[in-house]
Amino acid sequence: MKFLHFTTILLSAIVTNSAKAASSIRGSNIDNHRVLENDQDLPFYLKEIEYDPEDSRPGQSGNRGPDRTLNVGTPDGKFYEIKNSQGSAWADGLTSGYDHVKIPRGAIMSDGTIDMKGKSPAVVPGKGLGLFGRNLQDDADERTPEQERNLSELRRHLQTDNKTVLAVKVVGNDGTYSNTPAYLSNKVFGTGGDTVNLKSQYTACSHGKLNFDPMVNRDMNSNPQDGTTGIVDGVVTIKVNNNVAESDAVFRNAVTAKIKAVFGTDAYNLADHVMYCLPPNVMGGIAYAYINSWNSVYSNQWCDYLSTQMHEIGHNLGYAHANEGGSYKDQTGMMGYSYSQDNGPIMCFNAAKSWQTGWYSDKAEVVDPSAGNCFEQDVYGISDYSEGVAQVVLVKINDSSATDFYVNFNRKNGINSGTVEGGNQVTVVRQGNEGTSYSESELMTKMSAGGTWTQTIDGKSMTVRVLSISTSGTHFARIRISENDASCTPATPPPTVNPTPNPTKFPTLPPVPTPPPTDIPTPSPTTPAPTPAPTNPPPTKAPTPLPTPSPTTAPPTPAPTTSSPTPSPTTGAPTTAAPTKFPTPQPTNPPTATFDCSVLWGGACSKANGGNTCVWGGGNRGCSKK
Secondary structure, three states: OOOOOOOOOOOOOOOOOHHHHHOOOOOOOOOOOOOOOOOOOEEEEEEEEOOHHHHHOOOOOOOOOOOOEEEEEEEOEEEEEEOOOOOOOHHHEEEOOOOOEEEEEEEEEOEEEEOOOOOOOOOOOOOOOHHHHHHHHHHHHHHHHHHHHHHHHHHOOOOOOOEEEEEEEEEOOOOOOOOHHHHHHHHHOOOOOOOOOHHHHHHHHHOOEEEEEEEOOEOOHHHHHOOOEEEEOOOEEEEEEOOOOOHHHHHHOOOOOOOOHHHOHHHHHOEEEEEEEOOOOOOOEEEEEEEOOOOEEEHHHHHHHHHHHHHHHHHHOOOOOOOOOOOOOOOOOOOOOOOOOOOOOOOOOOOHHHHOOOOOOOHEEEEEEHHHHOOEEEEEEHHHHHOOOOOOOEEOOOOOOOOOEEEEEOOOOHHOOOOEEEEOEEEEEEHHHHHHHOOEEEEEEEEEEOOOEEEEEEEEEEEEEEEEEEOOOOOOEEEEEEEOOOOOOOOOHHHHOOOOOOHHHHHOOOOOOOHHHHHHOOOHHHHHOOOOOOHOOOOOOOOOOOOOOOHHHOOOOOOOOOOOOOOHHHHHHOHHHHHHOOHHHHHHHOOOOOHHHHHHHHHHHEEEOOOEEEEEEEOOOOOOOO
């Protein structure tokens, strides 16, 4: 059989029960062989039944795998399995919880089944148009009951949000779910301190994007005085007038009817997801759920186990089974086997289901062989999704068909520390429907460092190679996905390194010439520069003495013998270096007509006879200046 099922990750298109159908289903008792008087337009649902894994694995007793049944739902929340139709081809291409079928007049409804009398349901044209084909009022007071149900279904299929869950302790005439309501609340929501449960693990795996909260406390509208209770901490006790020997379908629909009688509304209006915990021995399997729906059903203590809770609610969200050479056998995630453990195994979903959730879409990559894509990067585990260093946690190898391949590093730590298979290895998983909706997956390979896997995809030989696996710090796998196992060229790092320094270096070069102007003027004032100036043609006339600072150490060597100074200090003897090196002395110390002999020869000279002649203290000895 081929079934195609569609659910979008963030915005699901779900068409729900028709109010019109409610008025046309007639009869004194819907479960006692009622012949339909009119054709019925009802939504189609696929039911997945899970069996004890000890009876499903090769070599174990029974070796019984899952069952899948075709069903319809009625407006009051009841489900009926379609029996005795002309094969199952009529269901090909139908989407559970979305498409509608027409049950013909004359079909017999009884004990949770519809006997088609050899006829097949017909697909109802125009149904399944999705959210944008319906009028959903914004104001709750203006919505019709059908629009209210549509909104409830729409929220249920969103993969992110805060959702409510109601767990039902079912009590029959001769059997009951074996634990207390408080115990059940603790195992589902952790209200009594349980640290690993449905609520905690979905929050952990989604990194806070999908959270299940207990249904708020609510009193009964009508108390039947039979042990049925109001809702407390997300759990309600419902007493039905049925015996264990009756089928689980009879129990299930009886519970649904009793909830409406007690609370005055349908079960699917009370919470996004409703879990029925039946007494032991009522059903053959351990649990089942309707795809893209609100209802899941469990056999006694299987209602308490983490893996069963995650698995069945996963079906409600649109996840199909995870296989590996057979149903359930992919044990890298929760859509494979379920385990009779209270708090484990602690793990999430395989690579394909993880892609379907949409929780990690901001750290997911797509490799398209038809476009010649080549991928070589570090891939981290979903447990490290929130770490800043983790840039990629999922890779999709896209095929032109609807069936694609999904790659991840199945790191065994934290929220995925209990993964049963392929821990700390790279896995490749195949799944259809573009990985966005209900489709069974197949685990293709598990690889350690150095491992390779090759598959022809879009006519190209694509190889996934595990180049290395880092086991220090935040672990990761270096993975290359390429045609013919070729290296990815050009390498990723060079384009990012070269452009960076070039623009930063050039803007910083212009300021470099700044030092030269500061170096040249600084030393000039500190050295006795005026000393060499008089070595050029010195002044001969007394009225033009040198600037005061110049003769601070020694007199001019040639003494006044030859040329005369020019009248202007700006054109004097120092014709080259002096004006450039000594800008400060010349303008601040202009020449004067008075000559001071005391500055010559360390003060040994003095003026003679009040004139301009300098004489040596012990006689005329080279001090004269005329």
